[in-house]
Amino acid sequence: xxxxxxxxxxxxxxxxxxxxxxxxxxxxxxxxxxxxxxxxxxxxxxxxxxxxxxxxxxxxxxxxxxxxxxxxxxxxxxxxxxxxxxxxxxxxxxxxxxxxxxxxxxxxxxxxxxxxxxxxxxxxxxxxxxxxxxxxxxxxxxxxxxxxxxxxxxxxxxxxxxxxxxxxxxxxxxxxxxxxxxxxxxxxxxxxxxxxxxxxxxxxxxxxxxxxxxxxxxxxxxxxxxxxxxxxxxxxxxxxxxxxxxxxxxxxxxxxxxxxxxxxxxxxxxxxxxxxxxxxxxxxxxxxxxxxxxxxxxxxxxxxxxxxxxxxxxxxxxxxxxxxxxxxxxxxxxxxxxxxxxxxxxxxxxxxxxxxxxxxxxxxxxxxxxxxxxxxxxxxxxxxxxxxxxxxxxxxxxxxxxxxxxxxxxxxxxxxxxxxxxxxxxxxxxxxxxxxxxxxxxxxxxxxxxxxxxxxxxxxxxxxxxxxxxxxxxxxxxxxxxxxxxxxxxxxxxxxxxxx
Amino acid sequence: xxxxxxxxxxxxxxxxxxxxxxxxxxxxxxxxxxxxxxxxxxxxxxxxxxxxxxxxxxxxxxxxxxxxxxxxxxxxxxxxxxxxxxxxxxxxxxxxxxxxxxxxxxxxxxxxxxxxxxxxxxxxxxxxxxxxxxxxxxxxxxxxxxxxxxxxxxxxxxxxxxxxxxxxxxxxxxxxxxxxxxxxxxxxxxxxxxxxxxxxxxxxxxxxxxxxxxxxxxxxxxxxxxx
Numbered sequence: 001x002x003x004x005x006x007x008x009x010x011x012x013x014x015x016x017x018x019x020x021x022x023x024x025x026x027x028x029x030x031x032x033x034x035x036x037x038x039x040x041x042x043x044x045x046x047x048x049x050x051x052x053x054x055x056x057x058x059x060x061x062x063x064x065x066x067x068x069x070x071x072x073x074x075x076x077x078x079x080x081x082x083x084x085x086x087x088x089x090x091x092x093x094x095x096x097x098x099x100x101x102x103x104x105x106x107x108x109x110x111x112x113x114x115x116x117x118x119x120x121x122x123x124x125x126x127x128x129x130x131x132x133x134x135x136x137x138x139x140x141x142x143x144x145x146x147x148x149x150x151x152x153x154x155x156x157x158x159x160x161x162x163x164x165x166x167x168x169x170x171x172x173x174x175x176x177x178x179x180x181x182x183x184x185x186x187x188x189x190x191x192x193x194x195x196x197x198x199x200x201x202x203x204x205x206x207x208x209x210x211x212x213x214x215x216x217x218x219x220x221x222x223x224x225x226x227x228x229x230x231x232x233x234x235x236x237x238x239x240x241x242x243x244x245x246x247x248x249x250x251x252x253x254x255x256x257x258x259x260x261x262x263x264x265x266x267x268x269x270x271x272x273x274x275x276x277x278x279x280x281x282x283x284x285x286x287x288x289x290x291x292x293x294x295x296x297x298x299x300x301x302x303x304x305x306x307x308x309x310x311x312x313x314x315x316x317x318x319x320x321x322x323x324x325x326x327x328x329x330x331x332x333x334x335x336x337x338x339x340x341x342x343x344x345x346x347x348x349x350x351x352x353x354x355x356x357x358x359x360x361x362x363x364x365x366x367x368x369x370x371x372x373x374x375x376x377x378x379x380x381x382x383x384x385x386x387x388x389x390x391x392x393x394x395x396x397x398x399x400x401x402x403x404x405x406x407x408x409x410x411x412x413x414x415x416x417x418x419x420x421x422x423x424x425x426x427x428x429x430x431x432x433x434x435x436x437x438x439x440x441x442x443x444x445x446x447x448x449x450x451x452x453x454x455x456x457x458x459x460x461x462x463x464x465x466x467x468x469x470x471x472x473x474x475x476x477x478x479x480x481x482x483x484x485x486x487x488x489x490x491x492x493x494x495x496x497x498x499x500x
Numbered sequence: 501x502x503x504x505x506x507x508x509x510x511x512x513x514x515x516x517x518x519x520x521x522x523x524x525x526x527x528x529x530x531x532x533x534x535x536x537x538x539x540x541x542x543x544x545x546x547x548x549x550x551x552x553x554x555x556x557x558x559x560x561x562x563x564x565x566x567x568x569x570x571x572x573x574x575x576x577x578x579x580x581x582x583x584x585x586x587x588x589x590x591x592x593x594x595x596x597x598x599x600x601x602x603x604x605x606x607x608x609x610x611x612x613x614x615x616x617x618x619x620x621x622x623x624x625x626x627x628x629x630x631x632x633x634x635x636x637x638x639x640x641x642x643x644x645x646x647x648x649x650x651x652x653x654x655x656x657x658x659x660x661x662x663x664x665x666x667x668x669x670x671x672x673x674x675x676x677x678x679x680x681x682x683x684x685x686x687x688x689x690x691x692x693x694x695x696x697x698x699x700x701x702x703x704x705x706x707x708x709x710x711x712x713x714x715x716x717x718x719x720x721x722x723x724x725x726x727x
Contacts, residue, residue: 296521354716
């Protein structure tokens, strides 16, 4: 160590002696003026190559040797006159200036090399990361590179995603550190450090657990503790870059987790649809055989006694109820599985007419009051689903209205959507239940399935509308909205007439 | 009214129930379990009505219907547990006369069978005037009237109403109406039929929410009422 540090000084002195010897030999052959310039060249080289100290030593040695051997009176160290003094000053100045220049040039080169090696390291890390499919392994690579740096005591990246335990890469964290990391993530709050202009800025901290910094990222937190010796500026830049990489990695991890989840959902959706389709066949076929068999025997011509016929009729009614429940369960499951709506412009009156046609038997002896004008703008709906909505609401009304009571179906154009309602003369819904009637399995009857109105709500919401229940003076009313079709009818029913 | 009914269903319980139930209503019933057997019976036994389940093993119901149609004048009622609208439309377009969704009660089925038999009798009688309540459509004179009052229809409106009248009581799909009234190029634009039906209803004084004549068959098409 000492030898290596002293070597440049030895070179400086030896070099000065060697040059003196060379000039002495040349002078012996014939006097050549200005040979002292060689000293200047030598000092220049010393300054550039070895820095200020050796250059100064070299210039002083050169001056002394020159003065001793070549300046009359030769053989003495006398300095006579300003010219000689100037020579010494020039040599010293050359030594100082060149060594200064060289030193700053060397510093610039060193930092350029450091930056080059930093970016090379980052580049290699980034490529390795891209090749690593597993985000966790890539995060570990980032942490390892950080931990290899001087002045980094601990470095960890905590990946946080909802519903999952946090994943830690790098240094092992204590429980309270993990909690602090989570806090920092949730608040988006930096603790103990910040990143500014591409470099890490550590802040002074006090209190327990101090010295550990937390930096929130897209899907997690970087945790960092600096130690001794303090990292240099280039290292702080590198750390900031590594934190940036960790940020990218967490983002990638989150994207891949989301993509995987979406794939899973899609697969489970089509699976659900297939299961529902085969389930409806499997469940309904036995009911079909049951009903066909039971109703075959209820005709008087079957010759059964009256009480036996009644028994069979009761059984058929139960089989029909079972059929309804299976149908509603399947319809609800389909809606919940997110079936695609087949939306087309439809006249609401036409849909009401078609649905009432299906309910012919149920409404045959009922008073049905219609306030549905054919001049209402067309609605953009799935006819089958909205048919089911009206079917369920009318069926519910038939159930609750007294035998001589009326069922009212109405519709009117509102701002941007159609508002329609189904009302009956039945008993009011208890006010506390108005909110709950659309809940799955909520029912006022002991024999109800509790699915009919839940289906209604799902259908309306799938169309982007709203549905509500309220008690009117006459009885309960269910009001829902449906969107109008964007394209108006070609010269057809357009007057936004209201009725009812 | 009685007749021969061929039941095509692969479930033995269903076959037995329908044989018994329809038998009590004076129908002569035979039951088979496959499309191939149905084609044989249709040719040999000459049923008046075929109850065809769409979910048959092997040759499915729709394929059986397409194979049957050229060889039988029997009315075909399609039976299915899958109330998919596309299945109904495909069955109607392949020549089915009506569809019934499983499970059903015997009374309902008997009513549907009688309706298709009645329609068949009307068509064979070649009645030139078709009535639906107050509505009268005189096919020979191309004249339409409601309660004796003449209704003036455009040629398109008349063609659509005429086609429904020729198949009175039977649901006719949008695609069939489009093809019959506008020709093949129009197929796919259901909006046309809805618009024309709306115009016809206006002229007939028919309320779409409570139609007396032209009834919407949700997801399928339209039907001219005969009941």
